[in-house]
Amino acid sequence: MKACTFKFLAVIFLFTALAAAQDVASFEKRVTVKKLPNGLTIVICERPEAPVFSFFTMVDAGSAQDPMDKTGLAHMFEHMAFKGTDKIGTTNYPAEKAALEKVEVAYAAYIAERDKTVGRDEAKLKKLEQAWNDDSAAADKYVVPNQFGKIIEQNGGQDLNAFTDYDETAYHYSLPSNRLELWAYLESERFLHPVMREFYKERNVVIEERRLRTDSNPTGRLLEQFNAEAFEAHPYHRPTVGWMSDLNSFSATDAKHFFDKYYVAANMVVAIAGDIKAAQAMPILEKYFGRLPASQKPDETTTVEPPQNSEREVTLEEQAQPLYLEGYHRPDYRSKDDAVYDAITDLMSEGRTSRLYRALVRDKKIASFAAGFTGLPGTKYPHLFAFYAVPMPGHSTKEIGDAIHAEIERLKKEDISDEELKMIRTRSKANLIRGLNDNEGLATDLAIYQTRYGDWRELFYSVDRIDKVSKADIRRVANETFTDTNRTVGVIETASQNGEKSEPESNHDSPPSQGASDQGGAR
Numbered sequence: 001m002k003a004c005t006f007k008f009l010a011v012i013f014l015f016t017a018l019a020a021a022q023d024v025a026s027f028e029k030r031v032t033v034k035k036l037p038n039g040l041t042i043v044i045c046e047r048p049e050a051p052v053f054s055f056f057t058m059v060d061a062g063s064a065q066d067p068m069d070k071t072g073l074a075h076m077f078e079h080m081a082f083k084g085t086d087k088i089g090t091t092n093y094p095a096e097k098a099a100l101e102k103v104e105v106a107y108a109a110y111i112a113e114r115d116k117t118v119g120r121d122e123a124k125l126k127k128l129e130q131a132w133n134d135d136s137a138a139a140d141k142y143v144v145p146n147q148f149g150k151i152i153e154q155n156g157g158q159d160l161n162a163f164t165d166y167d168e169t170a171y172h173y174s175l176p177s178n179r180l181e182l183w184a185y186l187e188s189e190r191f192l193h194p195v196m197r198e199f200y201k202e203r204n205v206v207i208e209e210r211r212l213r214t215d216s217n218p219t220g221r222l223l224e225q226f227n228a229e230a231f232e233a234h235p236y237h238r239p240t241v242g243w244m245s246d247l248n249s250f251s252a253t254d255a256k257h258f259f260d261k262y263y264v265a266a267n268m269v270v271a272i273a274g275d276i277k278a279a280q281a282m283p284i285l286e287k288y289f290g291r292l293p294a295s296q297k298p299d300e301t302t303t304v305e306p307p308q309n310s311e312r313e314v315t316l317e318e319q320a321q322p323l324y325l326e327g328y329h330r331p332d333y334r335s336k337d338d339a340v341y342d343a344i345t346d347l348m349s350e351g352r353t354s355r356l357y358r359a360l361v362r363d364k365k366i367a368s369f370a371a372g373f374t375g376l377p378g379t380k381y382p383h384l385f386a387f388y389a390v391p392m393p394g395h396s397t398k399e400i401g402d403a404i405h406a407e408i409e410r411l412k413k414e415d416i417s418d419e420e421l422k423m424i425r426t427r428s429k430a431n432l433i434r435g436l437n438d439n440e441g442l443a444t445d446l447a448i449y450q451t452r453y454g455d456w457r458e459l460f461y462s463v464d465r466i467d468k469v470s471k472a473d474i475r476r477v478a479n480e481t482f483t484d485t486n487r488t489v490g491v492i493e494t495a496s497q498n499g500e501k502s503e504p505e506s507n508h509d510s511p512p513s514q515g516a517s518d519q520g521g522a523r
Helices: 002-021 024-028 073-080 093-114 122-140 147-154 177-192 199-215 218-230 252-262 278-289 338-349 355-363 397-413 418-435 439-453 458-467 471-481
Strands: 031-035 041-046 052-059 158-165 169-176 268-274 312-318 323-330 367-376 383-391 487-494 517-520
Touching (some): 024 458, 041 278, 041 439, 052 177, 073 158, 073 252, 093 122, 122 199, 169 177, 177 268, 177 278, 199 218, 199 252, 218 312, 218 323, 218 487, 268 278, 323 471, 338 355, 338 367, 338 383, 338 418, 338 458, 338 471, 355 383, 367 397, 383 397, 397 471
Parallel strands (some): 041 268, 312 487
Antiparallel strands (some): 031 041, 158 169, 158 517, 323 383, 323 487, 367 383
8 A cells, every 4th residue: 555655646746847847937948939031930949858859830721721612722732742842853843844834734725625514525625635644744754753751761850741631731750950951951942942743643642532531431421521511601611631523623733822822931830849959950940941932921811600500410321330420619719718618628538537438438338439529620710619429339329419418418507526627627737748748749739839829838828727717617618509509410320231220330439530630741
């Protein structure tokens, strides 16, 4: 018993020590922020624990910025950012540039004939398609495949990747500290001189990505239709990967126009964390990233989603395991109640002591997994607080919905316990500390908070805000948000090949994808 007590006290002591070492005051001594004359913001965190560094380049534009008839364009450019520059990935750029211009002329002619509603000439269309393919093949002769990624790997780079979601596009990997200047050159160069090489070949890769993750995936189809039902007006109703008709239509010229509008210095934050000294690194970063042209931050005005005044529902009958999902509209991340929603997420979903796990999984045994979370499908604009669960065999999605609603009613009518409130606050601090324990997570958080709030310190202040959340706040927000008329429900019902409902074996006990992020880029 004494040994157990000693171990417990040791853990508490260690946690307290870590927390003290990772407060905002300690980070202020190690973090340097500078906004360059062109508008790009650089955040450097000195963390000399190993001779490596990680970075996170955040572009404040995602699929919510896709043009209406060109959905998937933000994600498409993310793929293009790995194709190199006018110096990397080519054997003869002047010749390649001329060849790529011919490709665009040929493609525009092909699309103009293909999309005629009256008088399309099929024989002419075939010739135009062949001309486009021939010009593409001629341009491909100048390509050095994957040269950008190979340079990074040859210099010790790790975890080269990127992602596009509804709110932003981000690029990240890690390198040895003595490769800082090489990284600064490569990362700035691909946004200074991007080349739309192999665009249509890569577009086919994205089309296959859509087929795999959405068209051939019941959960993917449900999430796509669920978002389209929940958001009638706001761009959140469009898929990150894009609609198939748009993927088969937009051009490399369109991608370049998207880049020119959104990949401007004022719309980018670059965060670096690791074994680097800000005094030595900042001149290097200014030298390379300062080359990006100055431009104003793009206008972010978008359609405001009107209030929902009736319950909406999407039901898919699939030869797949059943799934229950529901979402409620809530304000964006700048809401005064944002920390309250985070507290409710923790209460309902954090670990085996969470309310949904205890009620649906442990006690009633009607679900293999259950959770509630905020941030579907993004957070930058008003979005959804969602609940979902995977039914056990023999149990219906209606049972799941009723059980979730019972837990929601508890939130609305009863104060949570003192112990629950204490655990929410403790876990928020623990989660912060875990996120700061590696360069990748640290660079990511610094870039996100600097972008969203204009101050990386908000990463720490968010914990303070959760500390101030009261029992009354949770009841108030639950009553304001979780109403029947504010609810959208998405359900997968299992159907056999003859269309009759069946009960497959349950083998899914982990959260499904939220559908808010589409990983891609480096392959």
